[in-house]
Amino acid sequence: MTSDNSVAFIGLGAMGLPMAARLVATGVAVRGFDLSETARADLTAAGGQAFPSPAEAVVGSDVVVLMLPDSTVVEAVMAQIRGSLKPATLVIDMSSSEPLRTRQLADDLRTREGVDLVDAPVSGGVKGARSGTLTIMVGGQPGQVDRARGLLEHLGVVKHAGPVGAGHAVKALNNLLSATHLWVTSEAMLAGERFGLDPSVMLEIFNGSSGRSGSTENKWPNFILPGTFDSGFALRLMLKDMRIAADLARQVGLPSALGEAAIEQWARADQRLGPGADHTEVARCVADRSSPEQPDQSD
Numbered sequence: 001m002t003s004d005n006s007v008a009f010i011g012l013g014a015m016g017l018p019m020a021a022r023l024v025a026t027g028v029a030v031r032g033f034d035l036s037e038t039a040r041a042d043l044t045a046a047g048g049q050a051f052p053s054p055a056e057a058v059v060g061s062d063v064v065v066l067m068l069p070d071s072t073v074v075e076a077v078m079a080q081i082r083g084s085l086k087p088a089t090l091v092i093d094m095s096s097s098e099p100l101r102t103r104q105l106a107d108d109l110r111t112r113e114g115v116d117l118v119d120a121p122v123s124g125g126v127k128g129a130r131s132g133t134l135t136i137m138v139g140g141q142p143g144q145v146d147r148a149r150g151l152l153e154h155l156g157v158v159k160h161a162g163p164v165g166a167g168h169a170v171k172a173l174n175n176l177l178s179a180t181h182l183w184v185t186s187e188a189m190l191a192g193e194r195f196g197l198d199p200s201v202m203l204e205i206f207n208g209s210s211g212r213s214g215s216t217e218n219k220w221p222n223f224i225l226p227g228t229f230d231s232g233f234a235l236r237l238m239l240k241d242m243r244i245a246a247d248l249a250r251q252v253g254l255p256s257a258l259g260e261a262a263i264e265q266w267a268r269a270d271q272r273l274g275p276g277a278d279h280t281e282v283a284r285c286v287a288d289r290s291s292p293e294q295p296d297q298s299d
């Protein structure tokens, strides 16, 4: 642990709450805020201290951790708290945000407030957040990353991705891969099933073969086959990450043909399933899409 002993944690959702609770369990004094009253009560129950506004939560904190939905919310929260930050506070944005917006925000904070910001998005899901086994992709200068490391190592394995924004870039690209794998895995699983193959046998064979991925090793066996669809990662958040990655690919002049096709399918699934859907529910839309055409029953 560094000398950064007072931590403010903003965003206590599916990921933020178990992460904040882990920090509390390791002896860190966590001051938290979330728009949801229930989330604030859950932090208090876990041993943290909840505050009625983000500005009050960050008072006196050495480090501010953000675990919010996206760049728009991160920027809105930063606008609320920046006047209350101590000089030399370290802000760690663990949300999956947009790399270029993160760079702009970091430049602006450094110039106007003397505050450092590093990006540190994660992979590993709610399970990894609970068990402290996240992969944490950090973007920042080496000295800033070293300062963040002691705290982040309570939450998972730290990988220094490059300068500020690099963590958010690699996170979005990772999720474009993950989502594309999940869609095509679902197509393969459903085609095999319709051919008469046993889904459990198929997964066992894929997992010993070159078709394996996080979708065959984790998502299909744990959330899709049992029909629970409760990974805790929203479809809408995955689609946001896919779009960030596709924008990045376009910006560097290498548009992702397959990635864009996957986004189209995921966007259609999002429209059909609505805002609360878990991302593993896309498998349901693959099944519906591949049903034989039904005759039109309308007049």
Ligand code: NAD
Pocket (backbone or CB within 6 Å): 010, 011, 012, 013, 014, 015, 016, 033, 034, 035, 036, 039, 067, 068, 069, 070, 073, 076, 077, 094, 095, 096, 097, 122, 123, 124, 125, 126, 231, 232, 233, 234, 237, 238, 241
């Ligand atoms: P979530 O929707 O469960 O949590 C977000 C929290 O932010 C909510 O509790 C919400 O009330 C709060 N919030 C929204 N606006 C706010 C504001 N203005 N001020 C304070 N609080 C506000 O989302 P999550 O699944 O915890 O994801 C958080 C981030 O982590 C996202 O960027 C997501 O893409 C990323 N992520 C999620 C997972 C996962 O498995 N759930 C895995 C890796 C990365």
